[in-house]
Amino acid sequence: MRNVVTKSKDVTLLEILDRVLDKGVVISGDMVISVADVDLIYLGLKVLLSSVETMEKLRGSPFIGPMQEAK
Amino acid sequence: MTLNSVVETDFPEEFIEEIEKSQDALPTKIDANPKNVEKGLAKLVLTLIELIRKLLEKQAMRRVEAGSLSDEEIERVGETLMKLENKMDELKGIFGLKDEELNLNLGPLGDLM
Amino acid sequence: MKLYLYGIIDSGDQIKESIYGLEGAGVYNISFCDIGAVVSEVSQPIQGVTEGAVLEHEAVVEKLMTNFTILPVRFQTIIDGRDNLLSMMQSYYKDFKDNLARLYNKLEFGIKVIWPADKVKENIIKALNEGEQRVLESDGSASKRFIKEKFEKYKIDKEFETKADRFVKVMDIFFSKFAAEKKLEKLKTRDLLLNAVYLVEKSEEGNFREAFEHIKSARQNLKYLFSGPWPPYNFVILPKKSDLLKDSEQEDLFDKVIQHRELVGAV
Numbered sequence: 494m495r496n497v498v499t500k501s502k503d504v505t506l507l508e509i510l511d512r513v514l515d516k517g518v519v520i521s522g523d524m525v526i527s528v529a530d531v532d533l534i535y536l537g538l539k540v541l542l543s544s545v546e547t548m549e550k551l552r553g554s555p556f557i558g559p560m561q562e563a564k
Numbered sequence: 565m566t567l568n569s570v571v572e573t574d575f576p577e578e579f580i581e582e583i584e585k586s587q588d589a590l591p592t593k594i595d596a597n598p599k600n601v602e603k604g605l606a607k608l609v610l611t612l613i614e615l616i617r618k619l620l621e622k623q624a625m626r627r628v629e630a631g632s633l634s635d636e637e638i639e640r641v642g643e644t645l646m647k648l649e650n651k652m653d654e655l656k657g658i659f660g661l662k663d664e665e666l667n668l669n670l671g672p673l674g675d676l677m
Numbered sequence: 678m679k680l681y682l683y684g685i686i687d688s689g690d691q692i693k694e695s696i697y698g699l700e701g702a703g704v705y706n707i708s709f710c711d712i713g714a715v716v717s718e719v720s721q722p723i724q725g726v727t728e729g730a731v732l733e734h735e736a737v738v739e740k741l742m743t744n745f746t747i748l749p750v751r752f753q754t755i756i757d758g759r760d761n762l763l764s765m766m767q768s769y770y771k772d773f774k775d776n777l778a779r780l781y782n783k784l785e786f787g788i789k790v791i792w793p794a795d796k797v798k799e800n801i802i803k804a805l806n807e808g809e810q811r812v813l814e815s816d817g818s819a820s821k822r823f824i825k826e827k828f829e830k831y832k833i834d835k836e837f838e839t840k841a842d843r844f845v846k847v848m849d850i851f852f853s854k855f856a857a858e859k860k861l862e863k864l865k866t867r868d869l870l871l872n873a874v875y876l877v878e879k880s881e882e883g884n885f886r887e888a889f890e891h892i893k894s895a896r897q898n899l900k901y902l903f904s905g906p907w908p909p910y911n912f913v914i915l916p917k918k919s920d921l922l923k924d925s926e927q928e929d930l931f932d933k934v935i936q937h938r939e940l941v942g943a944v
Contacts, residue, residue, distance in 0.1 A: 504576045504902070506728060507583045508787060509569070509735050512910035514726065517749035518685060519915070520769070524761035525754060526679065567732065568739045573902035578791055582869040625831040628824065642820030645827070 606659040610652070611666045615677060617648050680707075680716040680762055682754045683737045684908070686745040687777040689713050694744075698737045699730060707759065709766035712773055715741060716762070719755060726752070742908050746781045748773060749908040772915050780912060782879050783857060786905035788889065790871040792844065793898070794837075801836045805829075838864070845871050848892050855885040860911055870899070874911040882906070 573579055624641050627633050633641065656662070668676040681699055689708030696704040698717040706713040715737075731752060738749045756762045766773070845863050848871065853859060858876040865872045877885045886903075893901050 503580055504573065504583075505567075505569075505571045505904075506731070507580060508571050508904050509567075509731060510726070511583070511587070512749070512907060513731055513735055513752040515751065516910035517751050517908075517913050518754075518773075519751045520682075520754055520765060522765070524757050524765060526757050567736055568742070569735075569905060569907050571902065571904040573789075573900070575791065575900040575902070578868075578900055579789060579902045582789075582791060582866050586865045586869060586872075621827060622831075624824070625828055628828050629831075638824050639818060639820050642818070642822075642824040646820055646823045 603659060603661075606655075607661055607665060608668075610655055610659070610661060611668055611676070613655075614652065614666045617645075617652060618677065620648070621645055678758055679719050679721075680714075680756045680759065681719040682750045682756055682762075683715045683717070683734065684741060684747040684749045685766075685773050685777070686713050686715055686741060686747050687711070687781070688745055692741075692744075694740070696737055696740050699733050704737055707762060707766075709763060709770065712766070712770070712777065714762055714766055715747075716756075738908050746777050747908055748776050748780070748913050749910050769915070776913050776915070780876070780909045783876050783909060783912075784879060784882060784906035785909045785911060786875050786877055786885065786903070787907065788848075788852065788871065788873045788875065788904075789869065789902040790844075790848070791868050791900040791902075792841075792870040794867040794870075797840060798833065798837060801833055801840070805832060805836070841870055844896075849873070851888045851892055852885065855881040855888060858912055876909060876912045 624633075624645060628638065656666070666677075681702075683698065683704065686706065688706070689711055690706065690713070692704065692706050692715070698704045700717075700719055702717040702719065704715060704717045706715050717737075734752050738747060741747045756765060841864050845861065849859070849861060852873070852875055856875040856877050860874050862872040864870060875885065889901075889903055
Protein backbone atom coordinates (compact mmCIF):
# COMPACT_ATOMS: atom_id res chain seq x y z
CA MET A 494 0.00 0.00 0.00
CA ARG A 495 1.37 3.39 -0.76
CA ASN A 496 2.28 6.20 1.55
CA VAL A 497 -0.72 8.47 1.97
CA VAL A 498 1.17 11.53 3.16
CA THR A 499 -0.27 14.29 0.98
CA LYS A 500 2.93 15.56 -0.58
CA SER A 501 4.21 12.13 -1.59
CA LYS A 502 0.83 11.36 -3.04
CA ASP A 503 0.97 14.55 -5.11
CA VAL A 504 4.38 13.76 -6.55
CA THR A 505 3.19 10.32 -7.54
CA LEU A 506 0.10 11.79 -9.16
CA LEU A 507 2.22 14.27 -11.09
CA GLU A 508 4.49 11.50 -12.32
CA ILE A 509 1.48 9.47 -13.42
CA LEU A 510 -0.17 12.46 -15.11
CA ASP A 511 2.99 13.25 -17.04
CA ARG A 512 2.93 9.77 -18.54
CA VAL A 513 -0.72 9.08 -18.92
CA LEU A 514 -1.80 12.38 -20.52
CA ASP A 515 0.74 12.61 -23.23
CA LYS A 516 2.92 9.54 -23.68
CA GLY A 517 2.53 5.96 -24.77
CA VAL A 518 0.35 5.06 -27.70
CA VAL A 519 -1.37 8.19 -28.99
CA ILE A 520 -3.95 7.37 -31.59
CA SER A 521 -5.94 9.85 -33.56
CA GLY A 522 -8.54 9.51 -36.26
CA ASP A 523 -12.24 9.54 -36.87
CA MET A 524 -12.83 6.36 -34.92
CA VAL A 525 -11.41 7.80 -31.75
CA ILE A 526 -13.94 9.55 -29.57
CA SER A 527 -12.04 11.13 -26.81
CA VAL A 528 -12.12 14.48 -25.19
CA ALA A 529 -10.49 17.14 -27.36
CA ASP A 530 -6.77 17.56 -26.89
CA VAL A 531 -7.23 20.92 -25.30
CA ASP A 532 -9.05 19.39 -22.36
CA LEU A 533 -6.34 16.84 -21.80
CA ILE A 534 -3.77 19.51 -21.20
CA TYR A 535 -2.57 19.37 -17.66
CA LEU A 536 -4.37 22.07 -15.73
CA GLY A 537 -2.25 22.07 -12.66
CA LEU A 538 -2.54 20.05 -9.47
CA LYS A 539 -4.74 22.60 -7.71
CA VAL A 540 -7.39 22.51 -10.41
CA LEU A 541 -7.22 18.74 -10.57
CA LEU A 542 -7.65 18.22 -6.86
CA SER A 543 -10.58 20.60 -6.72
CA SER A 544 -12.33 18.44 -9.33
CA VAL A 545 -11.99 15.55 -6.92
CA GLU A 546 -13.58 17.62 -4.17
CA THR A 547 -16.46 18.39 -6.51
CA MET A 548 -16.81 14.69 -7.20
CA GLU A 549 -16.93 14.01 -3.47
CA LYS A 550 -19.66 16.57 -3.04
CA LEU A 551 -21.69 15.11 -5.88
CA ARG A 552 -21.47 11.59 -4.54
CA GLY A 553 -22.11 12.75 -1.00
CA SER A 554 -19.36 10.52 0.33
CA PRO A 555 -15.56 10.34 0.39
CA PHE A 556 -14.34 9.26 -3.00
CA ILE A 557 -13.61 5.57 -3.12
CA GLY A 558 -10.83 4.86 -5.52
CA PRO A 559 -8.11 2.29 -6.07
CA MET A 560 -5.80 4.04 -3.62
CA GLN A 561 -8.13 3.49 -0.69
CA GLU A 562 -9.01 -0.09 -1.49
CA ALA A 563 -6.89 -2.54 0.38
CA LYS A 564 -5.91 -5.78 -1.21
CA MET B 565 -6.34 -2.54 -6.81
CA THR B 566 -3.17 -0.85 -5.74
CA LEU B 567 -0.52 0.74 -7.86
CA ASN B 568 2.91 -0.82 -8.18
CA SER B 569 4.84 2.21 -9.33
CA VAL B 570 6.56 3.98 -6.51
CA VAL B 571 8.00 7.46 -6.39
CA GLU B 572 10.86 7.79 -3.91
CA THR B 573 12.28 11.13 -2.88
CA ASP B 574 13.32 12.96 0.27
CA PHE B 575 12.17 16.24 -1.23
CA PRO B 576 8.62 15.83 -2.60
CA GLU B 577 7.73 19.52 -2.32
CA GLU B 578 10.75 20.71 -4.26
CA PHE B 579 10.06 18.26 -7.05
CA ILE B 580 6.38 19.16 -7.15
CA GLU B 581 7.43 22.79 -7.62
CA GLU B 582 9.80 22.02 -10.46
CA ILE B 583 7.43 19.64 -12.19
CA GLU B 584 4.61 22.15 -12.07
CA LYS B 585 6.89 24.90 -13.33
CA SER B 586 7.91 22.81 -16.28
CA GLN B 587 4.49 21.70 -17.39
CA ASP B 588 2.08 23.76 -19.45
CA ALA B 589 -0.28 24.65 -16.67
CA LEU B 590 -2.64 26.68 -18.81
CA PRO B 591 -4.75 25.49 -21.71
CA THR B 592 -3.88 27.20 -24.96
CA LYS B 593 -7.32 27.64 -26.40
CA ILE B 594 -7.64 29.68 -29.56
CA ASP B 595 -9.23 32.96 -28.66
CA ALA B 596 -11.54 34.27 -31.38
CA ASN B 597 -12.53 37.35 -29.43
CA PRO B 598 -11.86 40.23 -31.87
CA LYS B 599 -10.46 42.43 -29.13
CA ASN B 600 -7.81 39.83 -28.44
CA VAL B 601 -7.14 38.85 -32.03
CA GLU B 602 -5.03 41.94 -32.54
CA LYS B 603 -3.05 41.19 -29.44
CA GLY B 604 -2.67 37.59 -30.56
CA LEU B 605 -1.23 38.70 -33.88
CA ALA B 606 1.10 41.17 -32.19
CA LYS B 607 2.27 38.37 -29.93
CA LEU B 608 3.07 36.14 -32.89
CA VAL B 609 4.91 38.83 -34.81
CA LEU B 610 6.86 40.01 -31.78
CA THR B 611 7.77 36.44 -30.87
CA LEU B 612 9.37 35.97 -34.25
CA ILE B 613 11.19 39.30 -34.02
CA GLU B 614 12.44 38.35 -30.55
CA LEU B 615 13.74 35.09 -31.96
CA ILE B 616 15.73 36.87 -34.63
CA ARG B 617 16.98 39.48 -32.18
CA LYS B 618 18.21 36.79 -29.78
CA LEU B 619 19.91 34.95 -32.61
CA LEU B 620 21.71 38.14 -33.63
CA GLU B 621 22.77 38.78 -30.07
CA LYS B 622 24.07 35.27 -29.68
CA GLN B 623 25.97 35.50 -32.92
CA ALA B 624 27.54 38.75 -31.76
CA MET B 625 28.58 37.17 -28.45
CA ARG B 626 30.26 34.31 -30.26
CA ARG B 627 32.27 36.77 -32.31
CA VAL B 628 33.26 38.80 -29.26
CA GLU B 629 34.37 35.57 -27.63
CA ALA B 630 36.41 34.61 -30.67
CA GLY B 631 37.91 38.09 -30.72
CA SER B 632 36.96 38.53 -34.34
CA LEU B 633 35.35 41.95 -33.98
CA SER B 634 37.29 45.16 -34.30
CA ASP B 635 36.78 47.99 -31.85
CA GLU B 636 34.69 49.85 -34.38
CA GLU B 637 32.59 46.79 -35.12
CA ILE B 638 31.91 46.25 -31.42
CA GLU B 639 30.75 49.86 -31.27
CA ARG B 640 28.39 49.45 -34.21
CA VAL B 641 27.01 46.07 -33.20
CA GLY B 642 26.49 47.34 -29.66
CA GLU B 643 24.56 50.33 -30.89
CA THR B 644 22.36 48.24 -33.18
CA LEU B 645 21.60 45.64 -30.53
CA MET B 646 20.87 48.32 -27.99
CA LYS B 647 18.43 50.05 -30.30
CA LEU B 648 16.77 46.74 -31.15
CA GLU B 649 16.35 45.90 -27.49
CA ASN B 650 14.89 49.31 -26.69
CA LYS B 651 12.51 49.11 -29.61
CA MET B 652 11.32 45.67 -28.52
CA ASP B 653 10.74 46.92 -24.98
CA GLU B 654 8.69 49.74 -26.42
CA LEU B 655 6.58 47.41 -28.55
CA LYS B 656 6.09 45.00 -25.68
CA GLY B 657 4.88 47.91 -23.61
CA ILE B 658 2.45 49.10 -26.28
CA PHE B 659 0.83 45.68 -26.59
CA GLY B 660 1.06 44.88 -22.90
CA LEU B 661 3.11 41.74 -23.48
CA LYS B 662 5.58 40.21 -21.08
CA ASP B 663 8.78 38.37 -22.00
CA GLU B 664 7.37 34.99 -20.98
CA GLU B 665 4.43 35.48 -23.33
CA LEU B 666 6.66 35.82 -26.36
CA ASN B 667 7.26 32.17 -26.94
CA LEU B 668 5.77 29.44 -29.07
CA ASN B 669 5.08 25.92 -27.96
CA LEU B 670 6.00 23.43 -30.63
CA GLY B 671 4.31 20.48 -28.94
CA PRO B 672 6.64 17.48 -28.74
CA LEU B 673 9.57 19.67 -29.78
CA GLY B 674 9.21 21.89 -26.76
CA ASP B 675 9.31 25.65 -26.81
CA LEU B 676 10.75 27.77 -29.61
CA MET B 677 13.00 29.71 -27.26
CA MET C 678 -20.29 0.40 -28.15
CA LYS C 679 -17.68 2.73 -26.75
CA LEU C 680 -14.45 0.96 -25.93
CA TYR C 681 -12.03 2.58 -23.50
CA LEU C 682 -8.55 1.49 -24.49
CA TYR C 683 -5.87 0.87 -21.85
CA GLY C 684 -3.07 -0.76 -23.78
CA ILE C 685 -1.82 -3.11 -26.46
CA ILE C 686 -0.47 -6.44 -25.27
CA ASP C 687 1.60 -9.18 -26.84
CA SER C 688 -1.12 -11.78 -26.62
CA GLY C 689 -4.47 -12.62 -28.15
CA ASP C 690 -5.50 -14.66 -25.13
CA GLN C 691 -8.24 -13.78 -22.72
CA ILE C 692 -7.16 -12.15 -19.48
CA LYS C 693 -7.41 -14.68 -16.67
CA GLU C 694 -7.66 -12.30 -13.73
CA SER C 695 -10.69 -10.17 -12.97
CA ILE C 696 -9.61 -6.61 -13.56
CA TYR C 697 -11.94 -3.64 -13.25
CA GLY C 698 -11.40 -0.29 -14.89
CA LEU C 699 -13.34 2.92 -15.38
CA GLU C 700 -16.99 2.97 -14.36
CA GLY C 701 -16.19 -0.28 -12.57
CA ALA C 702 -16.47 -2.17 -15.85
CA GLY C 703 -14.68 -5.42 -16.50
CA VAL C 704 -11.49 -5.25 -18.52
CA TYR C 705 -10.99 -7.73 -21.38
CA ASN C 706 -8.76 -8.40 -24.35
CA ILE C 707 -9.85 -8.06 -27.98
CA SER C 708 -7.42 -10.07 -30.03
CA PHE C 709 -6.00 -9.25 -33.44
CA CYS C 710 -3.72 -12.02 -34.71
CA ASP C 711 -1.11 -12.53 -32.00
CA ILE C 712 -1.64 -9.25 -30.18
CA GLY C 713 -4.56 -7.71 -28.36
CA ALA C 714 -6.22 -4.47 -27.34
CA VAL C 715 -7.21 -4.35 -23.71
CA VAL C 716 -10.48 -2.48 -23.23
CA SER C 717 -13.49 -1.92 -21.07
CA GLU C 718 -16.87 -0.59 -22.09
CA VAL C 719 -17.76 2.95 -21.15
CA SER C 720 -21.10 4.69 -21.34
CA GLN C 721 -19.83 8.25 -21.57
CA PRO C 722 -16.58 10.13 -22.11
CA ILE C 723 -14.95 10.92 -18.80
CA GLN C 724 -15.46 14.55 -17.89
CA GLY C 725 -12.05 16.13 -17.68
CA VAL C 726 -8.94 14.89 -16.00
CA THR C 727 -9.82 13.67 -12.53
CA GLU C 728 -7.53 12.01 -10.05
CA GLY C 729 -9.83 9.01 -9.72
CA ALA C 730 -10.07 8.23 -13.42
CA VAL C 731 -6.34 8.68 -13.95
CA LEU C 732 -5.48 6.32 -11.10
CA GLU C 733 -8.00 3.74 -12.22
CA HIS C 734 -6.51 3.85 -15.70
CA GLU C 735 -2.96 3.52 -14.42
CA ALA C 736 -3.89 0.70 -12.06
CA VAL C 737 -5.25 -1.36 -14.95
CA VAL C 738 -2.14 -0.83 -17.06
CA GLU C 739 0.16 -1.75 -14.19
CA LYS C 740 -1.83 -4.86 -13.39
CA LEU C 741 -1.48 -5.99 -17.01
CA MET C 742 2.22 -5.23 -16.89
CA THR C 743 2.76 -8.08 -14.44
CA ASN C 744 1.69 -10.70 -16.98
CA PHE C 745 2.23 -9.15 -20.40
CA THR C 746 4.36 -6.74 -22.35
CA ILE C 747 2.09 -3.75 -22.69
CA LEU C 748 2.16 -0.62 -24.80
CA PRO C 749 0.28 1.81 -22.57
CA VAL C 750 -2.28 3.92 -24.37
CA ARG C 751 -2.89 7.57 -23.64
CA PHE C 752 -5.55 8.38 -21.09
CA GLN C 753 -9.08 8.75 -22.43
CA THR C 754 -8.64 6.99 -25.74
CA ILE C 755 -12.11 5.75 -26.57
CA ILE C 756 -12.79 3.86 -29.78
CA ASP C 757 -16.21 3.89 -31.38
CA GLY C 758 -17.09 0.23 -31.82
CA ARG C 759 -15.31 -3.07 -32.24
CA ASP C 760 -14.98 -2.77 -36.02
CA ASN C 761 -13.14 0.51 -35.72
CA LEU C 762 -10.88 -1.00 -33.07
CA LEU C 763 -9.94 -3.92 -35.30
CA SER C 764 -9.34 -1.63 -38.23
CA MET C 765 -7.06 0.49 -36.02
CA MET C 766 -5.21 -2.66 -34.94
CA GLN C 767 -4.72 -3.57 -38.56
CA SER C 768 -3.22 -0.24 -39.56
CA TYR C 769 -0.89 -0.18 -36.56
CA TYR C 770 -0.16 -3.93 -36.45
CA LYS C 771 3.43 -3.79 -37.61
CA ASP C 772 4.24 -0.79 -35.41
CA PHE C 773 2.68 -2.46 -32.40
CA LYS C 774 4.54 -5.72 -33.06
CA ASP C 775 7.86 -3.95 -33.39
CA ASN C 776 7.36 -2.04 -30.16
CA LEU C 777 6.18 -5.11 -28.24
CA ALA C 778 9.27 -7.01 -29.33
CA ARG C 779 11.60 -4.16 -28.43
CA LEU C 780 10.01 -3.51 -25.05
CA TYR C 781 9.68 -7.15 -24.03
CA ASN C 782 10.86 -7.73 -20.47
CA LYS C 783 11.83 -4.13 -19.91
CA LEU C 784 10.81 -1.57 -17.30
CA GLU C 785 10.86 2.20 -17.33
CA PHE C 786 12.42 4.14 -14.47
CA GLY C 787 12.40 7.88 -13.96
CA ILE C 788 15.20 9.88 -12.37
CA LYS C 789 15.01 13.57 -11.58
CA VAL C 790 17.76 15.66 -10.02
CA ILE C 791 17.53 19.15 -8.55
CA TRP C 792 20.65 21.24 -8.13
CA PRO C 793 21.15 24.60 -6.38
CA ALA C 794 21.10 26.75 -9.52
CA ASP C 795 21.56 30.04 -7.68
CA LYS C 796 24.59 28.73 -5.81
CA VAL C 797 26.09 27.32 -8.97
CA LYS C 798 25.66 30.68 -10.66
CA GLU C 799 27.17 32.48 -7.65
CA ASN C 800 30.25 30.31 -7.81
CA ILE C 801 30.61 30.88 -11.53
CA ILE C 802 30.43 34.65 -11.10
CA LYS C 803 33.00 34.47 -8.34
CA ALA C 804 35.34 32.36 -10.46
CA LEU C 805 34.96 34.61 -13.49
CA ASN C 806 35.64 37.74 -11.46
CA GLU C 807 38.78 36.23 -9.97
CA GLY C 808 40.30 35.10 -13.25
CA GLU C 809 39.05 38.17 -15.10
CA GLN C 810 40.68 39.05 -18.37
CA ARG C 811 39.86 42.55 -19.41
CA VAL C 812 38.78 41.84 -22.94
CA LEU C 813 36.82 45.02 -23.19
CA GLU C 814 37.36 48.48 -21.75
CA SER C 815 35.43 49.18 -18.60
CA ASP C 816 34.49 52.67 -19.68
CA GLY C 817 33.55 53.72 -23.11
CA SER C 818 30.46 54.43 -25.06
CA ALA C 819 27.04 53.19 -24.09
CA SER C 820 27.22 50.72 -26.97
CA LYS C 821 30.47 49.25 -25.72
CA ARG C 822 29.14 48.96 -22.20
CA PHE C 823 26.03 47.29 -23.56
CA ILE C 824 28.13 44.67 -25.33
CA LYS C 825 30.27 44.17 -22.26
CA GLU C 826 27.26 43.54 -20.05
CA LYS C 827 25.73 41.18 -22.56
CA PHE C 828 29.01 39.35 -22.94
CA GLU C 829 29.43 38.85 -19.23
CA LYS C 830 25.94 37.45 -19.00
CA TYR C 831 26.70 35.24 -21.98
CA LYS C 832 29.83 33.86 -20.33
CA ILE C 833 27.97 33.08 -17.13
CA ASP C 834 25.14 31.35 -18.95
CA LYS C 835 27.55 29.38 -21.05
CA GLU C 836 29.52 28.20 -18.04
CA PHE C 837 26.25 27.33 -16.32
CA GLU C 838 25.26 25.10 -19.24
CA THR C 839 28.71 23.53 -19.39
CA LYS C 840 28.56 22.65 -15.70
CA ALA C 841 25.12 21.13 -16.15
CA ASP C 842 26.39 19.08 -19.08
CA ARG C 843 29.27 17.78 -17.03
CA PHE C 844 27.15 16.77 -14.04
CA VAL C 845 24.59 15.04 -16.21
CA LYS C 846 27.22 13.23 -18.24
CA VAL C 847 28.80 11.71 -15.12
CA MET C 848 25.46 10.51 -13.82
CA ASP C 849 24.37 9.19 -17.16
CA ILE C 850 27.51 7.11 -17.53
CA PHE C 851 26.55 5.24 -14.38
CA PHE C 852 22.92 4.73 -15.25
CA SER C 853 23.44 3.88 -18.91
CA LYS C 854 25.53 0.89 -18.04
CA PHE C 855 22.37 -0.97 -17.10
CA ALA C 856 19.89 0.61 -19.48
CA ALA C 857 18.81 -0.46 -22.95
CA GLU C 858 17.46 2.97 -23.90
CA LYS C 859 17.20 6.40 -22.32
CA LYS C 860 15.77 9.88 -22.73
CA LEU C 861 17.45 12.78 -21.00
CA GLU C 862 16.26 16.31 -20.50
CA LYS C 863 18.84 18.74 -19.15
CA LEU C 864 17.78 21.91 -17.34
CA LYS C 865 14.09 21.63 -18.03
CA THR C 866 13.88 24.38 -15.46
CA ARG C 867 16.88 26.17 -13.94
CA ASP C 868 16.81 23.99 -10.85
CA LEU C 869 15.74 20.75 -12.49
CA LEU C 870 19.17 19.69 -13.62
CA LEU C 871 18.06 16.36 -14.97
CA ASN C 872 14.76 14.84 -16.00
CA ALA C 873 15.46 11.38 -17.33
CA VAL C 874 13.79 8.10 -18.12
CA TYR C 875 15.66 4.85 -18.58
CA LEU C 876 14.50 1.60 -20.11
CA VAL C 877 15.96 -1.23 -18.09
CA GLU C 878 15.93 -4.98 -18.66
CA LYS C 879 14.11 -6.69 -15.79
CA SER C 880 17.20 -8.68 -14.89
CA GLU C 881 19.22 -5.46 -14.55
CA GLU C 882 16.81 -3.74 -12.19
CA GLY C 883 18.92 -4.46 -9.13
CA ASN C 884 22.10 -3.12 -10.71
CA PHE C 885 20.31 -0.04 -11.95
CA ARG C 886 18.93 0.76 -8.51
CA GLU C 887 22.37 0.23 -7.05
CA ALA C 888 23.86 2.67 -9.56
CA PHE C 889 21.31 5.25 -8.48
CA GLU C 890 22.10 4.76 -4.79
CA HIS C 891 25.77 5.13 -5.59
CA ILE C 892 25.29 8.47 -7.35
CA LYS C 893 22.97 9.63 -4.59
CA SER C 894 25.58 9.01 -1.91
CA ALA C 895 28.46 10.33 -4.00
CA ARG C 896 26.82 13.72 -4.56
CA GLN C 897 24.83 14.53 -1.46
CA ASN C 898 24.32 18.24 -2.12
CA LEU C 899 21.85 17.43 -4.89
CA LYS C 900 18.22 16.35 -4.51
CA TYR C 901 17.04 13.15 -6.11
CA LEU C 902 13.81 11.54 -7.19
CA PHE C 903 13.53 7.93 -8.31
CA SER C 904 10.32 6.53 -9.77
CA GLY C 905 9.19 3.25 -11.21
CA PRO C 906 8.92 0.65 -12.37
CA TRP C 907 6.58 2.10 -14.94
CA PRO C 908 5.01 0.65 -18.08
CA PRO C 909 7.18 1.91 -20.97
CA TYR C 910 5.26 5.15 -21.62
CA ASN C 911 8.28 7.06 -22.86
CA PHE C 912 9.65 4.38 -25.12
CA VAL C 913 6.79 3.65 -27.47
CA ILE C 914 7.76 4.76 -30.95
CA LEU C 915 4.89 5.31 -33.33
CA PRO C 916 4.92 7.21 -36.60
CA LYS C 917 2.37 9.98 -36.72
CA LYS C 918 -0.34 8.98 -39.14
CA SER C 919 -1.71 12.28 -40.31
CA ASP C 920 -3.62 13.03 -43.50
CA LEU C 921 -2.61 16.67 -43.43
CA LEU C 922 0.87 16.08 -44.72
CA LYS C 923 2.33 13.22 -46.71
CA ASP C 924 4.83 11.27 -44.63
CA SER C 925 7.86 12.64 -46.50
CA GLU C 926 6.70 16.25 -46.22
CA GLN C 927 6.09 15.80 -42.54
CA GLU C 928 9.61 14.51 -42.00
CA ASP C 929 11.15 17.50 -43.77
CA LEU C 930 9.19 19.90 -41.64
CA PHE C 931 10.27 18.21 -38.43
CA ASP C 932 13.88 18.10 -39.54
CA LYS C 933 13.80 21.81 -40.31
CA VAL C 934 12.35 22.66 -36.92
CA ILE C 935 14.89 20.46 -35.14
CA GLN C 936 17.75 22.05 -37.08
CA HIS C 937 16.46 25.46 -36.16
CA ARG C 938 16.25 24.54 -32.51
CA GLU C 939 19.86 23.43 -32.50
CA LEU C 940 20.82 26.73 -34.07
CA VAL C 941 18.94 28.68 -31.47
CA GLY C 942 20.44 26.55 -28.73
CA ALA C 943 20.42 28.10 -25.27
CA VAL C 944 18.71 31.29 -26.35
